[in-house]
Amino acid sequence: MIAMDKYQVARMLDEIARYIQLSETNPFKSRAFERAARRIETLERDVAELVTSGDLYSTPGIGKGIGPVITEIVTTGDSTYLDELRNQYPPGIFDLLRIPNLGLKKVGILYEQLGVTSIDELEKAAKDNLVAGLPGFGSKTQQKILEGVAFARKRESQFLLPRGIEAGELIREQLAAIDEVEDTEVAGSVRRRMEIIRNVNVVVSTRAPERVIEQLPRFVSDVEPIDEKTVKGIARGEMPVIFHFTFPEDFGLTVLRATGGKEFVAAFEAKAGRKLKATNEEQLFEKAGIPFVEPERREDAEELKRKKRPSLVHPSDLRGTFHVHTTYSDGRNSVADMLGAARDLGFDYCGISDHSVAAFYARGLTPDQVKIQQTEIAREAKKVAPMRVFRGTEADILPDGTMDYGEDLDMFDFVVASIHSRMQMTEEEMTERILRALDDPHVTILGHLTGRRLLTRDGYRIDYDRIFDKVAERRVLLEINGNPQRLDVDWRQVRNALDRGVLFTINPDAHSVKEMGYVVSGTWVARKAGLTAKEIFNTRPVDEVEEWLKKRSSPKSN
């Protein structure tokens, strides 16, 4: 028996489902595989044991078609069915899904009829006017495809921050193992924790740069010099890495310059007055007589003008969090697993909030299902005591601004109000919609303010001033959504919100145990905006939080 965990099995079933969608006209066959994947994924027992015990076929959604596929995967680690499907299509066919409004059906047609297997080939076909004549396609679709190709190309040179952090730290470790390297630092936009980056900057302190440069091809490809102190390379075939070489006595200044931003560095150097020798940045600031400025606060020179430096919020300040999904809706892990993850983070409290019934696509819960979940939460809460557990929901703000669940929201300790539908309203309509939701006394937290998906789609347009004023007036918490694809609210808007009296909460919007770590990415936003612990609700002690939530859920106080 090969050791396959349930997630590996589910991934293979999902891949089969995608291939079926490409080729089959019957949408229900692919959906059956997806359903089976979800079933396996949310299994409370070992998938291998399910197979050996013979209970596989009494599992809902698994019959004589999918059952043997799962059995083969679990016993051999492979699927001949999946291999056949893979052989029918070119590798990389799913790359085409990066074009907006291209789904599996259209990709299937493009491949079958025109032999299109890549974005380049798609662009050529569209330019040759071959796409417009296909069934289900027309001239507008062809035009949109060309726009989509341009969109995807632009995105190819941009990356979400975690990719840069991972690449930078890996290279840093590898460099540190070289004898001639005395010190290293990841700098640039990665160190400033910009949400979207174009490259990774690494500063290398050494007496023998040429000896280090010789070894760079071990970590990156396409190594080429930019100038005598700077070398460029490509990590993992996609991420540009810029190496800044320096002697140890100039390490401090080189790190500062390579970290940026331009405006900050210029103001710093003007203030320092001369080129300072320093083996690290702290020493550099000290010699310049300038209190240290955290890298996140260096987008402009404002911080240099300030007399007092705020102590930026740190992940260790967080004592708990809200907005955590479970297998009851679209999360990948059980209530017990998610609470365990919160406890492992050292939290004193955790709020569970699955989707509401209107979020059909995310398997939102009916009120009856909520009752069942709350019974389970109560049971699991005992096991993680003294950590406290709050029973919440991420309820949809409906298009008219009323809240999903209506008066049934009384069932919850807290309510995250979010928009998941009808996102193309005008700014005025969207603002009114959110303002109305904020007037509902059940609402505790306003979730992912703009609904943006970084590198994928812009958020909906809203009147920030009016919404922040209402959030403050209603004493609703404004979520800082820590999912690196969202990081919503944008850090550039935070100061405005703060000035209007808004209180924040850093939430992971976790859909798995691993994503509980998104509370850390949430602090990136807070820190870039200059927030301290006192402006973040979930740095408060659990008794205070419980009291606050109780007050909010009794309508009289509102």
Added chain:
DNA sequence: GCCGTTTTCGGCCCGACTGTTTTCAGTCG
């Protein structure tokens, strides 16, 4: 492909939007 006190075939399936159609298919959240 799965399912069935409406059981072996026909239904499964939310709702808005877009572009393609001339009544609907594909995409998205």
